Amino acid sequence: MTAETRTDLTEDQRDALQEIANIGMGQAGSLIGKIWGEFVNLSIPRIAHLDRQSIPAALTRLVGDHSVNAVRQAFHGSIRGEVVVVFSGGRDDELRELMGYEEADSVEEQELLLDVANILVGACLGGIAETLKAEIGFSAPSVMGLDISPALLIRPDELNSGRALFLEVRFTLEKKSLASHLVVLMPEDEFFVLGQALDTFLASI
Amino acid sequence: MAVSVLVVDDSPIARKMLIRALPSDWDIEISQATNGIEALVAYRAGKVDVMFLDLTMPDMDGYQVLETLRKEDLNCLVIVVSADIQEKAQERVQNLGAIAFIRKPITAEGLAEVLKKYGIVV
Numbered sequence: 001m002t003a004e005t006r007t008d009l010t011e012d013q014r015d016a017l018q019e020i021a022n023i024g025m026g027q028a029g030s031l032i033g034k035i036w037g038e039f040v041n042l043s044i045p046r047i048a049h050l051d052r053q054s055i056p057a058a059l060t061r062l063v064g065d066h067s068v069n070a071v072r073q074a075f076h077g078s079i080r081g082e083v084v085v086v087f088s089g090g091r092d093d094e095l096r097e098l099m100g101y102e103e104a105d106s107v108e109e110q111e112l113l114l115d116v117a118n119i120l121v122g123a124c125l126g127g128i129a130e131t132l133k134a135e136i137g138f139s140a141p142s143v144m145g146l147d148i149s150p151a152l153l154i155r156p157d158e159l160n161s162g163r164a165l166f167l168e169v170r171f172t173l174e175k176k177s178l179a180s181h182l183v184v185l186m187p188e189d190e191f192f193v194l195g196q197a198l199d200t201f202l203a204s205i
Numbered sequence: 206m207a208v209s210v211l212v213v214d215d216s217p218i219a220r221k222m223l224i225r226a227l228p229s230d231w232d233i234e235i236s237q238a239t240n241g242i243e244a245l246v247a248y249r250a251g252k253v254d255v256m257f258l259d260l261t262m263p264d265m266d267g268y269q270v271l272e273t274l275r276k277e278d279l280n281c282l283v284i285v286v287s288a289d290i291q292e293k294a295q296e297r298v299q300n301l302g303a304i305a306f307i308r309k310p311i312t313a314e315g316l317a318e319v320l321k322k323y324g325i326v327v
Contacts, residue, residue, distance in 0.1 A: 012218075019218040022261065023309050026288030039293045044215065044261055131310065205222045 007191040008049045009165065013198040017167065020201065021045035021184075024127030025169040028182070031123045032116070032171065036098040043170035050166045052159045055185075056151040062168055063088045063150045063181050069109075070144040070153050071117035075125055077136035079194055081165075081186035083125060085117035085141075086150060090178030098178070114141045120182055124169065132197040154185075161187030165194070208233045209252045213244040213270070214259035214286070219309065223257055223286060226313040231326050241265025245273055253281045255325060258303070260287040260294065271301035284319060286311055 009017065025042055033040040050058055069087045074080070087095065093103065095116060101107050118141050129136045144153055167184040186194060210233045214220045220237050227233065236252070238244040240262045247253055260267035267285060274283065285298045288309040295306045305319045320326040 015216060015218045019216040019222075019309075022216070022219075023288045026290050026309065030290045033291050033293075039291060042261055042289055044263060202218070205218065205225060 007163075007188055007195075009047075009191060009195055009198070012202060013195050014047050016198045016202050017194075018045050018047055020128050020131045020198075021047075021124075021167055021169060023131060024124040025171075025182075027127040028120045028123035028169075029171055032119055032180075035100075035119065036173070038098065038173050038175070041172045041174065043168075043172075046166075046168045048166045049163060051163055052156040052161065055154050055156060055159070055164065055166070058166060059084075059086070059150045059153055059183065062170075062183070063179075065150070067147045068150050068153075069113055069146050070148065070150075071113050071141050072144050073117060073121045073141035074139040075121075075129075075136045076139070077129075078134040079129070079132070079136060079186070079190055079197065081184055081190060083117075083121045084144065084153060084183045084185065085113075085120055086153070086181040086183065087113060087116075088150075088179050088181065090176060094176055094178050098176075109146070110143050113143060116180070117141050120171070120180060124182055125184070132201055134197055159185075159187070161189065163188040165191060206232075209254045210235050211238060211244060211247050211253045211256045211281075212236070213238045213241070213256060213262070213267070215239050215262040216259070219259065219286075219311075223311050223316075226311050226316045228313075228317055228320065228326055231320075241267065241270040241273075244270050248274065248281065249277075256281050256283045258283050258285050260285060260289050260298070268297065268301065271298060271303060275302050282323070282325060 029040040029042045063086045071085045074082045095112050165186040169182050171180045212220050212223050242265045258267045279302050283303045284305045285303045286307045290308045
Protein backbone atom coordinates (compact mmCIF):
# COMPACT_ATOMS: atom_id res chain seq x y z
CA MET A 1 0.00 0.00 0.00
CA THR A 2 1.39 3.38 -0.96
CA ALA A 3 1.39 6.43 1.25
CA GLU A 4 -1.23 8.02 -1.00
CA THR A 5 -3.80 5.27 -0.81
CA ARG A 6 -3.28 4.80 2.90
CA THR A 7 -4.54 8.29 3.63
CA ASP A 8 -7.63 8.25 1.38
CA LEU A 9 -10.99 8.37 3.10
CA THR A 10 -12.74 5.06 3.60
CA GLU A 11 -16.06 4.29 1.96
CA ASP A 12 -17.94 5.00 5.21
CA GLN A 13 -16.12 8.28 5.63
CA ARG A 14 -16.93 9.27 2.05
CA ASP A 15 -20.61 8.37 2.54
CA ALA A 16 -20.67 10.50 5.68
CA LEU A 17 -18.97 13.42 3.94
CA GLN A 18 -21.41 13.19 1.04
CA GLU A 19 -24.41 13.39 3.35
CA ILE A 20 -22.85 16.19 5.40
CA ALA A 21 -22.09 18.08 2.18
CA ASN A 22 -25.70 17.53 1.12
CA ILE A 23 -26.86 19.24 4.31
CA GLY A 24 -24.41 22.14 3.90
CA MET A 25 -25.45 22.53 0.30
CA GLY A 26 -29.13 22.61 1.27
CA GLN A 27 -28.41 25.52 3.60
CA ALA A 28 -26.47 27.37 0.91
CA GLY A 29 -29.16 26.68 -1.70
CA SER A 30 -31.89 27.95 0.58
CA LEU A 31 -29.98 31.15 1.32
CA ILE A 32 -29.05 31.99 -2.26
CA GLY A 33 -32.54 30.97 -3.46
CA LYS A 34 -34.06 33.53 -1.09
CA ILE A 35 -31.69 36.26 -2.27
CA TRP A 36 -32.31 35.45 -5.92
CA GLY A 37 -36.04 34.83 -5.53
CA GLU A 38 -35.60 31.63 -7.54
CA PHE A 39 -35.90 27.94 -6.89
CA VAL A 40 -32.43 26.43 -6.81
CA ASN A 41 -31.88 22.85 -7.90
CA LEU A 42 -29.28 20.98 -5.89
CA SER A 43 -27.04 18.24 -7.24
CA ILE A 44 -25.90 15.07 -5.53
CA PRO A 45 -22.48 15.90 -4.03
CA ARG A 46 -19.61 14.14 -5.75
CA ILE A 47 -16.42 13.15 -4.00
CA ALA A 48 -13.17 11.89 -5.44
CA HIS A 49 -9.54 11.58 -4.48
CA LEU A 50 -7.46 12.97 -7.32
CA ASP A 51 -3.79 13.18 -8.14
CA ARG A 52 -2.98 16.80 -8.74
CA GLN A 53 -2.27 16.26 -12.43
CA SER A 54 -5.83 15.13 -13.01
CA ILE A 55 -7.51 18.13 -11.35
CA PRO A 56 -7.69 20.40 -14.45
CA ALA A 57 -9.34 17.63 -16.48
CA ALA A 58 -11.73 16.82 -13.63
CA LEU A 59 -12.78 20.48 -13.40
CA THR A 60 -13.44 20.62 -17.13
CA ARG A 61 -15.48 17.44 -16.97
CA LEU A 62 -17.65 18.84 -14.20
CA VAL A 63 -18.33 22.33 -15.48
CA GLY A 64 -18.12 21.69 -19.22
CA ASP A 65 -15.54 22.72 -21.78
CA HIS A 66 -16.54 26.35 -22.19
CA SER A 67 -15.27 29.56 -20.64
CA VAL A 68 -16.21 30.29 -17.04
CA ASN A 69 -15.78 32.84 -14.27
CA ALA A 70 -14.25 31.61 -11.06
CA VAL A 71 -13.55 32.70 -7.51
CA ARG A 72 -11.42 31.01 -4.88
CA GLN A 73 -11.69 31.21 -1.13
CA ALA A 74 -9.53 29.43 1.41
CA PHE A 75 -10.75 28.09 4.74
CA HIS A 76 -8.61 27.29 7.73
CA GLY A 77 -8.96 26.12 11.30
CA SER A 78 -9.35 22.57 12.52
CA ILE A 79 -9.73 21.57 8.87
CA ARG A 80 -8.36 23.55 5.99
CA GLY A 81 -8.57 23.69 2.26
CA GLU A 82 -9.78 25.81 -0.57
CA VAL A 83 -13.09 26.30 -2.30
CA VAL A 84 -13.32 27.16 -5.98
CA VAL A 85 -16.64 28.56 -7.11
CA VAL A 86 -17.13 28.29 -10.85
CA PHE A 87 -19.91 30.16 -12.64
CA SER A 88 -20.84 28.78 -16.02
CA GLY A 89 -23.57 29.42 -18.58
CA GLY A 90 -25.94 32.32 -18.26
CA ARG A 91 -26.02 35.69 -19.96
CA ASP A 92 -23.47 38.31 -18.97
CA ASP A 93 -25.93 40.28 -16.87
CA GLU A 94 -27.82 37.34 -15.38
CA LEU A 95 -26.02 37.37 -12.06
CA ARG A 96 -26.46 41.14 -11.79
CA GLU A 97 -30.21 40.75 -12.30
CA LEU A 98 -30.42 37.90 -9.83
CA MET A 99 -28.66 39.95 -7.20
CA GLY A 100 -31.15 42.75 -7.81
CA TYR A 101 -28.76 45.33 -9.24
CA GLU A 102 -29.82 47.68 -12.01
CA GLU A 103 -27.65 48.07 -15.04
CA ALA A 104 -26.84 51.60 -13.94
CA ASP A 105 -25.50 50.44 -10.58
CA SER A 106 -21.77 50.71 -10.58
CA VAL A 107 -21.15 47.26 -9.22
CA GLU A 108 -18.26 45.60 -10.98
CA GLU A 109 -18.76 42.07 -12.23
CA GLN A 110 -15.90 40.98 -10.02
CA GLU A 111 -17.65 42.28 -6.91
CA LEU A 112 -20.79 40.39 -7.87
CA LEU A 113 -18.90 37.14 -8.27
CA LEU A 114 -17.13 37.65 -4.95
CA ASP A 115 -20.42 38.36 -3.18
CA VAL A 116 -22.17 35.28 -4.51
CA ALA A 117 -19.19 33.04 -3.91
CA ASN A 118 -18.86 34.34 -0.37
CA ILE A 119 -22.51 33.53 0.37
CA LEU A 120 -22.35 30.03 -1.10
CA VAL A 121 -19.04 29.14 0.50
CA GLY A 122 -19.96 30.56 3.90
CA ALA A 123 -23.27 28.72 4.08
CA CYS A 124 -22.12 25.44 2.58
CA LEU A 125 -18.77 25.10 4.36
CA GLY A 126 -20.27 26.61 7.50
CA GLY A 127 -22.90 23.85 7.47
CA ILE A 128 -20.30 21.16 6.88
CA ALA A 129 -18.06 22.48 9.66
CA GLU A 130 -20.99 22.74 12.05
CA THR A 131 -21.99 19.12 11.51
CA LEU A 132 -18.38 18.04 11.94
CA LYS A 133 -18.01 20.27 15.02
CA ALA A 134 -15.00 21.84 13.31
CA GLU A 135 -14.04 25.47 13.80
CA ILE A 136 -13.19 27.15 10.54
CA GLY A 137 -12.54 30.66 9.32
CA PHE A 138 -12.41 32.03 5.80
CA SER A 139 -9.93 34.15 3.91
CA ALA A 140 -11.25 36.89 1.66
CA PRO A 141 -12.38 35.46 -1.70
CA SER A 142 -10.46 36.44 -4.83
CA VAL A 143 -11.22 36.21 -8.52
CA MET A 144 -9.27 33.43 -10.24
CA GLY A 145 -10.25 34.30 -13.74
CA LEU A 146 -12.94 35.77 -15.96
CA ASP A 147 -13.97 34.15 -19.21
CA ILE A 148 -11.35 31.47 -18.78
CA SER A 149 -11.15 27.78 -19.66
CA PRO A 150 -11.84 25.61 -16.58
CA ALA A 151 -8.72 23.59 -17.34
CA LEU A 152 -6.63 26.69 -16.66
CA LEU A 153 -8.12 27.52 -13.27
CA ILE A 154 -5.82 25.38 -11.20
CA ARG A 155 -2.31 24.54 -12.31
CA PRO A 156 -1.16 21.22 -10.90
CA ASP A 157 2.21 22.71 -9.96
CA GLU A 158 0.61 25.33 -7.69
CA LEU A 159 -0.78 22.66 -5.39
CA ASN A 160 1.45 21.75 -2.50
CA SER A 161 -0.10 18.37 -2.27
CA GLY A 162 0.33 15.42 -4.61
CA ARG A 163 -3.18 14.31 -4.01
CA ALA A 164 -6.35 16.13 -3.09
CA LEU A 165 -9.85 15.44 -1.97
CA PHE A 166 -12.28 16.89 -4.46
CA LEU A 167 -15.87 17.56 -3.40
CA GLU A 168 -18.27 19.08 -5.91
CA VAL A 169 -21.81 20.41 -5.51
CA ARG A 170 -23.79 22.22 -8.16
CA PHE A 171 -26.52 24.84 -7.93
CA THR A 172 -28.67 25.36 -11.02
CA LEU A 173 -31.76 27.43 -11.73
CA GLU A 174 -34.89 26.20 -13.42
CA LYS A 175 -35.57 29.14 -15.68
CA LYS A 176 -32.04 30.33 -16.22
CA SER A 177 -28.94 28.72 -17.61
CA LEU A 178 -26.56 29.98 -14.94
CA ALA A 179 -24.88 27.23 -12.95
CA SER A 180 -22.66 27.63 -9.91
CA HIS A 181 -20.30 24.81 -9.05
CA LEU A 182 -18.71 24.73 -5.67
CA VAL A 183 -15.57 22.63 -5.57
CA VAL A 184 -13.83 21.98 -2.27
CA LEU A 185 -10.21 20.92 -2.49
CA MET A 186 -8.43 19.56 0.53
CA PRO A 187 -4.75 18.65 0.49
CA GLU A 188 -3.57 15.17 1.31
CA ASP A 189 -2.16 16.15 4.70
CA GLU A 190 -5.70 17.07 5.80
CA PHE A 191 -7.16 13.65 5.02
CA PHE A 192 -6.30 12.29 8.42
CA VAL A 193 -7.88 15.11 10.43
CA LEU A 194 -10.95 15.10 8.20
CA GLY A 195 -11.19 11.33 8.53
CA GLN A 196 -11.08 11.63 12.31
CA ALA A 197 -13.83 14.24 12.31
CA LEU A 198 -15.93 12.00 10.07
CA ASP A 199 -15.32 9.01 12.36
CA THR A 200 -16.51 11.05 15.33
CA PHE A 201 -19.64 12.00 13.39
CA LEU A 202 -20.20 8.36 12.36
CA ALA A 203 -19.85 7.20 15.95
CA SER A 204 -22.46 9.74 17.03
CA ILE A 205 -25.23 8.53 14.72
CA MET B 206 -49.99 -5.59 13.18
CA ALA B 207 -46.62 -4.03 12.56
CA VAL B 208 -46.52 -0.93 10.36
CA SER B 209 -44.44 -1.27 7.18
CA VAL B 210 -41.94 1.56 6.96
CA LEU B 211 -39.86 2.18 3.85
CA VAL B 212 -36.78 4.40 4.12
CA VAL B 213 -35.74 5.82 0.75
CA ASP B 214 -32.38 7.60 0.49
CA ASP B 215 -29.31 7.10 -1.67
CA SER B 216 -27.10 7.81 1.32
CA PRO B 217 -26.54 4.84 3.65
CA ILE B 218 -25.62 7.32 6.39
CA ALA B 219 -28.88 9.22 5.96
CA ARG B 220 -30.88 5.94 6.11
CA LYS B 221 -29.03 4.96 9.25
CA MET B 222 -29.65 8.35 10.87
CA LEU B 223 -33.34 8.10 10.08
CA ILE B 224 -33.73 4.57 11.35
CA ARG B 225 -31.94 5.50 14.59
CA ALA B 226 -34.32 8.42 15.01
CA LEU B 227 -37.48 6.29 14.77
CA PRO B 228 -39.35 5.88 18.07
CA SER B 229 -38.11 2.72 19.77
CA ASP B 230 -41.60 1.72 20.92
CA TRP B 231 -43.14 1.91 17.45
CA ASP B 232 -44.13 -1.53 16.15
CA ILE B 233 -42.66 -1.45 12.65
CA GLU B 234 -41.03 -3.48 9.94
CA ILE B 235 -38.34 -1.45 8.22
CA SER B 236 -37.21 -1.87 4.64
CA GLN B 237 -34.84 0.34 2.68
CA ALA B 238 -34.49 1.61 -0.88
CA THR B 239 -31.60 3.55 -2.40
CA ASN B 240 -33.50 5.38 -5.14
CA GLY B 241 -36.97 6.08 -6.46
CA ILE B 242 -37.10 3.05 -8.71
CA GLU B 243 -36.47 0.70 -5.81
CA ALA B 244 -39.00 2.61 -3.73
CA LEU B 245 -41.70 2.09 -6.35
CA VAL B 246 -40.90 -1.59 -6.63
CA ALA B 247 -41.48 -1.89 -2.89
CA TYR B 248 -44.61 0.23 -3.07
CA ARG B 249 -46.11 -1.81 -5.92
CA ALA B 250 -45.44 -4.96 -3.97
CA GLY B 251 -47.97 -3.48 -1.55
CA LYS B 252 -45.99 -3.46 1.61
CA VAL B 253 -45.54 0.20 2.44
CA ASP B 254 -47.63 2.04 5.02
CA VAL B 255 -45.26 4.92 5.73
CA MET B 256 -42.52 6.08 3.35
CA PHE B 257 -39.66 8.36 4.39
CA LEU B 258 -38.51 9.88 1.13
CA ASP B 259 -35.35 11.81 0.23
CA LEU B 260 -35.62 14.25 -2.69
CA THR B 261 -32.19 14.35 -4.32
CA MET B 262 -31.40 10.85 -5.55
CA PRO B 263 -29.89 9.34 -8.69
CA ASP B 264 -31.99 7.48 -11.30
CA MET B 265 -35.33 8.60 -9.93
CA ASP B 266 -35.68 11.44 -7.43
CA GLY B 267 -38.23 12.02 -4.70
CA TYR B 268 -40.39 14.38 -6.79
CA GLN B 269 -40.75 11.69 -9.47
CA VAL B 270 -41.70 9.13 -6.85
CA LEU B 271 -44.43 11.43 -5.54
CA GLU B 272 -45.72 12.09 -9.06
CA THR B 273 -45.84 8.39 -9.82
CA LEU B 274 -47.55 7.53 -6.56
CA ARG B 275 -50.14 10.18 -7.27
CA LYS B 276 -50.81 8.78 -10.74
CA GLU B 277 -51.21 5.36 -9.21
CA ASP B 278 -53.63 6.61 -6.56
CA LEU B 279 -51.40 7.17 -3.55
CA ASN B 280 -52.36 5.28 -0.48
CA CYS B 281 -49.29 5.32 1.68
CA LEU B 282 -48.19 8.17 3.94
CA VAL B 283 -45.15 9.91 2.52
CA ILE B 284 -42.92 12.01 4.76
CA VAL B 285 -40.20 13.82 2.84
CA VAL B 286 -36.84 14.04 4.59
CA SER B 287 -34.53 16.42 2.76
CA ALA B 288 -31.60 18.80 3.07
CA ASP B 289 -33.30 20.99 0.47
CA ILE B 290 -34.95 23.37 2.90
CA GLN B 291 -36.28 25.87 0.36
CA GLU B 292 -39.88 26.82 1.08
CA LYS B 293 -40.75 26.05 -2.51
CA ALA B 294 -39.42 22.51 -2.15
CA GLN B 295 -41.71 22.00 0.85
CA GLU B 296 -44.67 23.47 -1.03
CA ARG B 297 -44.01 21.31 -4.05
CA VAL B 298 -43.86 18.03 -2.17
CA GLN B 299 -46.96 18.86 -0.20
CA ASN B 300 -48.78 19.69 -3.44
CA LEU B 301 -47.63 16.33 -4.73
CA GLY B 302 -49.22 14.54 -1.79
CA ALA B 303 -46.51 14.29 0.86
CA ILE B 304 -48.05 14.76 4.30
CA ALA B 305 -45.01 16.26 5.96
CA PHE B 306 -41.53 17.60 5.41
CA ILE B 307 -38.63 17.02 7.77
CA ARG B 308 -35.35 18.83 7.29
CA LYS B 309 -32.01 17.10 7.52
CA PRO B 310 -30.15 16.41 9.71
CA ILE B 311 -33.02 14.47 11.23
CA THR B 312 -33.42 14.28 15.01
CA ALA B 313 -35.47 11.85 17.09
CA GLU B 314 -37.35 14.79 18.61
CA GLY B 315 -38.21 16.34 15.27
CA LEU B 316 -39.37 13.03 13.88
CA ALA B 317 -41.45 12.18 16.95
CA GLU B 318 -43.18 15.55 16.69
CA VAL B 319 -44.19 14.95 13.08
CA LEU B 320 -45.38 11.40 13.72
CA LYS B 321 -47.50 12.63 16.61
CA LYS B 322 -48.85 15.64 14.76
CA TYR B 323 -50.18 13.45 11.95
CA GLY B 324 -51.48 10.78 14.27
CA ILE B 325 -49.11 8.15 12.90
CA VAL B 326 -47.78 7.41 16.35
CA VAL B 327 -49.91 8.35 19.34
